[in-house]
Amino acid sequence: MNNTTWIKKNYLRIKWQKLIVVSILIGFLSAFLGISLKKITEYYEDIFFNQTESNPLFFILFPVFGLSIIYFLRKYLFRKKENKGIKEVFESTNSTSKNLPLYKIPSHFINGLLTVIFGGSTGIEVSTVVASATIGAVAQRKQNVFRQYKTELICAGVAAGITALFSSPVAGILFALEVISKRVTRAFLISNLIAVATAFGLVFLLNEKPLFIVTITTWHLRAIPYFILLGILAGINSVYLTRCVLFFKSQFSKIKVQYFKILTGSLLLSISLFIFPQLYGEGYHAIKTLFAGSNEIPLSFSLAFTFIGIILLKPIVTSITLASGGDGGVFAPSLFIGAFLGLLVALILNTYLNANVIPVNFMVIGMAAVLSASIHAPFTAIFLVCGLTNDYTLFIPILAVCLISKYTAKLICPFTVYSYSPSLSK
Structure with missing residues (x-):
């Protein structure tokens, strides 16, 4: 040598x-x-x-x-x-x-x-x-x-x-x-x-525990068509989240006095939190509450209206938070929207179609699906949500639904909040 x-x-x-x-x-x-x-x-x-x-x-x-x-x-x-x-x-x-x-x-x-x-x-x-x-x-x-x-x-x-x-x-x-x-x-x-x-x-x-304590026992093949539906809805909701963030950032950038921006954002955020306290912060407290009682929640008109309001308003208040000077992103909002969307879909299916699906499964899959579509990273979403619950029972349906939600979102909107540039929207 x-x-x-x-x-x-x-x-x-x-x-x-x-x-x-x-x-x-x-x-x-x-x-x-x-x-x-x-x-x-x-x-x-x-x-x-x-x-x-x-x-x-x-x-x-x-x-x-x-x-x-x-x-x-x-x-x-x-x-x-x-x-x-x-x-x-x-x-x-x-x-x-x-x-x-x-x-x-x-x-x-x-x-x-x-x-x-x-x-x-x-x-x-x-x-x-x-x-x-x-x-x-x-x-x-x-x-x-x-x-x-x-x-x-x-x-x-x-x-x-x-x-x-x-x-x-x-x-x-x-x-x-x-x-x-x-x-x-x-x-x-x-x-x-x-x-x-x-x-x-x-x-x-440090003996860190999973964020969500969830009991998942099984899933059924008959639920596959409903999983596909959930994937499509998750993709649409993720695009709505992306568009909201970009729109409100654009609108708030027109406010030249920074403190006017803060006051405007704070006012809109305060009103939203007063109507729907579940929107406070990360929203993980609301998800934990849903997990605890998901199998016993009966669907009513007021509950459906509340869930729809939360799903529609969450992207707006997230966008206002970020546009008015807050620090954060779409990770937690995606998980939050996915949980409420999944449970709402399951309750509607069980109430009106007698589908007999498992609500907690739809919550977990919904969380992964909206996150996958929001960041265009399905495999990250799969393992992240499975890590949050420390359970891989739903790995196969989560994989399928995450891919469906991602490509549904990409079909409608080719970019995410992270990858967006003005030239892509032209």
């Missing part, structure tokens, strides 16, 4: 060793950030939501207070730099000159937390994704040897963050692949597998 060959092999060995070490570090930090944000958000959201139940006046005060604090933090602490959500990650991975600066970690962590706990109708998932992506981006810039692995290390942070939130390492890797990277390299596999293994190890060590 000549000297040049030995130096080259030694350099490669050192480079892969460093990549392994930095992937462990990214995995741990991203998972720690994700779990911390989830725990803090759950704790304070529960406290503030209970306050609104005892005094509805807080439905008016909380949104304006939360959005105002975010505005002042952005203006004075984060130097008037706005958060663009996952588009920031796309811009960074698609450009050698654009980077995710370090301040994105505290900015998204704090703003995501404040948005949700004070009633903003979105979730912390996108805040976690961008913050954990920044951890990967910062790590990549620390060593020249990682210059060529920018996308891989950003994806490692994202995958670890998703793993921490949903206790599903497969969903973490698939989200990084389907939404961010869209290609597999050896460095991607090594860094992402190590990062999610580290993240899942921390999840296991």
Whole structure:
């Protein structure tokens, strides 16, 4: 072996060793950030939501207070730099000159937390994704040897963050692949597998429980036509969500005075929360309530009207939350819409067609279907929802319905909130 060959092999060995070490570090930090944000958000959201139940006046005060604090933090602490959500990650991975600066970690962590706990109708998932992506981006810039692995290390942070939130390492890797990277390299596999293994190890060590406690026993072949119907409806609802987000962001961008934007958004959000408290924050409290009583809920006109109102209004209040300065995305809203849509479809089928379908199954499948269509990532949605419930009984129908919902959505609208650019709508 000549000297040049030995130096080259030694350099490669050192480079892969460093990549392994930095992937462990990214995995741990991203998972720690994700779990911390989830725990803090759950704790304070529960406290503030209970306050609104005892005094509805807080439905008016909380949104304006939360959005105002975010505005002042952005203006004075984060130097008037706005958060663009996952588009920031796309811009960074698609450009050698654009980077995710370090301040994105505290900015998204704090703003995501404040948005949700004070009633903003979105979730912390996108805040976690961008913050954990920044951890990967910062790590990549620390060593020249990682210059060529920018996308891989950003994806490692994202995958670890998703793993921490949903206790599903497969969903973490698939989200990084389907939404961010869209290609597999050896460095991607090594860094992402190590990062999610580290993240899942921390999840296991901290004994993190599934978000939803659900008992799923079986599913029946006779329900397949109804699953197809649910997939189509989920695709349509996801397009409605996407269009709402884009429309309200466009309309609110015309308001030049930032505080007018906050007051307008807060007023609309407060009215919506007062009418439908289920829309408060992530909405996971409402989903848990539905799961607990889904098999005993009788369909009535008022219940159907409530469900339809919630399904139609959720995309609007989510869009208003984001357009008026809140931090978040469409993850939690998609799961929320899917749960209510699935249960409504099941109740209608059982009441009027005597279909004898299992409501809880339709809730779980609906959650995965709307998420799949909203982000055009069916395999991420499958494993994410199965991780949320810690149950894979419905894997086959979820797979089929997620594919149906995605392609239904793509047929109507070729882009998502994340992939949209003005040229695509022309």
